[in-house]
Amino acid sequence: MEPNKELLGPISQQSLIHELFEKIKREQYLSDEILRELNVLFQITAAGALEILDNNKAIKLVASPSERYLYAVNASNKSKVKTYYTCIPPSYCSCVAFLYGIKKKEFYCKHLLAVQLLEALGSAQTEDISDTDFALKIQ
Numbered sequence: 001m002e003p004n005k006e007l008l009g010p011i012s013q014q015s016l017i018h019e020l021f022e023k024i025k026r027e028q029y030l031s032d033e034i035l036r037e038l039n040v041l042f043q044i045t046a047a048g049a050l051e052i053l054d055n056n057k058a059i060k061l062v063a064s065p066s067e068r069y070l071y072a073v074n075a076s077n078k079s080k081v082k083t084y085y086t087c088i089p090p091s092y093c094s095c096v097a098f099l100y101g102i103k104k105k106e107f108y109c110k111h112l113l114a115v116q117l118l119e120a121l122g123s124a125q126t127e128d129i130s131d132t133d134f135a136l137k138i139q
Contacts, residue, residue, distance in 0.1 A: 016041060024120035048110030049117060051076075058087075058114055060124040063134035070137060071124070073111040086137060087115040 020037050024030065030038075030050075038046040052058055057074035075083040075095070086094040091107065098109040108116075118124040129137075 021120045042113055045108055045110040045113050049113035052114035060126045061129050062126055063131045064128055066131050068134055071115045085111050087111050089115050089119055
């Protein structure tokens with residue numbers, strides 16, 4: 001869920017994560033080097049996050065007129081009923097993995113990592129919604 005704790009101390013973890021997202025913002029591309037860094041920092045969640053990006057399973061919902069936003073991330077389940085997790089970057093996802101991770105001080109499930117990558121890349125698909133609909137989604 002969280003960056004590899006065996007290789008990094010808590011302060012350097014956050015520094016490396018911040019630097020990585022800044023590099024992605026500058027380059028606007030997931031180069032081989034960036035993909036390697038993602039796999040080192042996020043061993044468990046990187047592959048799942050990239051699968052979410054590759055399959056366009058996340059959409060940015062932007063409320064009007066407030067401009068508040070959240071992401072709806074399609075849950076990877078076998079059910080025919082579409083289920084979505086709510087992600088509010090940089091620090092919330094409604095999935096169970098995120099909730100369990102918080103107890104262990106691990107803050108990146110695959111959904112939240114995917115959303116953070118979309119934010120850094122500036123490539124999220126967006127959909128406009130009303131402020132009323134936004135309020136219903138965050139309840």
